[in-house]
Amino acid sequence: MMYFPLVTDKVRKHFTQYINPESANKEMWIDFNGQPIKWNYPIGVWFDAFCFESPLPWTVTVHFEDYPETKILHCPSKDAIKSHFMSSIKEADSLKHKGQVINTMQDKDHHQLWLGFLNDKFDQFWSVNKRLMESTAGEGFRNIPIKCYLNEKPFQKLVKPIDDTTENWTTLQEALFEFDPKLNFNEVRVITHGIEPSLKTPIQWMSEHLSYPDNFLHIAVINTNTTSHDANQDRTA
């Protein structure tokens, strides 16, 4: 249940008891530390990229007035979420297979992806998604669908699964250099799904196994002011 609007029905029901009845039907939005949260980011990605150091449970503020429409997308219905989700999947497949897999699927397969995701049905989702994760053995995808969050801003660059110079599988570290060639790995933490994978992990493998349901890797790069000795152990290239 990756996106906020899919999980906030109960929140809305709870708060509508306490607010001005005129506002009860208005579009709800959420902020953390004064910054409106973009619902089109997977929930965990926002947390990793913007407030990773925050204590859990994550405390956010709910609003019913003054929807900041110049900063965050509207979410008028579940169709908006489905549209966003499916277009991410299409874009990911365009990067991986020039769109050939997603375009040869029927509408019912697309719908099954969405329903499997929406209703948290692992097998239903993966029975279709596995086709999106196929690649020629030894070659990987054409490009890796990856979004990198640097200084709280998302970036997308073309990343190849096989590194041109080393002729080997591109590592996470090499992939991140595409986004910022001057990245100093002693001063940052690299987070996805709330964990810190080894920088030597092949990005092709990460794409197949650590992508979010939208088929993208979402990697947060967080600046640290001080780094402990232990954190440095597995980090150097």
Add this chain to the structure above:
Amino acid sequence: METVYASRENSLFHSSIAISHERKKESIRQSTTLRTNLLKPLEHRVPHQSIRHATSTPNYVSLLHPLPQLRPFSPHITDSGPLWKVYGNREQIGDSYLKHTCVKRLADLIESDSNTESQTEESSSAAQLSQDSVETELESTYCKTDYLVKCEYHVVYSVSYSVPVLYFNISHANGSLLTLNEVWSMFRGKKSLITDADMWSTLSQQDHPVLNLPFFTIHPCHTSRLMGTLWNYSRDPPLSYLITWLSVVGGRLGLKVPNELGLYLASPEKPEGS
């Protein structure tokens, strides 16, 4: 700790993932079921053929850079500068975009052919009702006057699809944006056969890739196929790709490409005064 090994003949090649047990999230459930299908070693890899087979679209530089050099051809535009300006870091594909802003009458954006129909409107099937009521409200409130809106159009190159993508916003004088329904009615017209389901996969809000702010956008997944029928890599100049594409996607969104531009492309000399 769970570790996964993929071995090559000469070296051990491992990746390890520590999964914090306090942070069990449904979203990583599928990735924790680590598949045994490991990355095959690279010895037998067929090297990628150099991917420069004839591309169906011009590359980024030839595609977007000529556009700002066009002088305004429309007699309605008094600004003597270029119609389109480049913003951001031109050298980086993902960091720059073209922008064109203008002010229009909202009545002009809602197609004039549907305006005449609206005067004699008979509410047809139930499916049309929601479309009709939205447009009637727009028309009655705004379209009878010279009510103006600000239009902003951006062209950004998509590295995922290798095509240009149109992002746009239309805002009232007080800064509030046109709603999705209003933009849809602009795009598909009044008695349209285009269903809401189709519209969701054609036109919706997304974050602008450079500015990271909400814009409406036309989904790019069909652009390549569409342009394949209209433009030929070996025959037509890159600039005509952009003009053709703009007139197709922008046509229903108030972005009129002046006829003079077509004439300019057809003849090598520039028109007088430009």
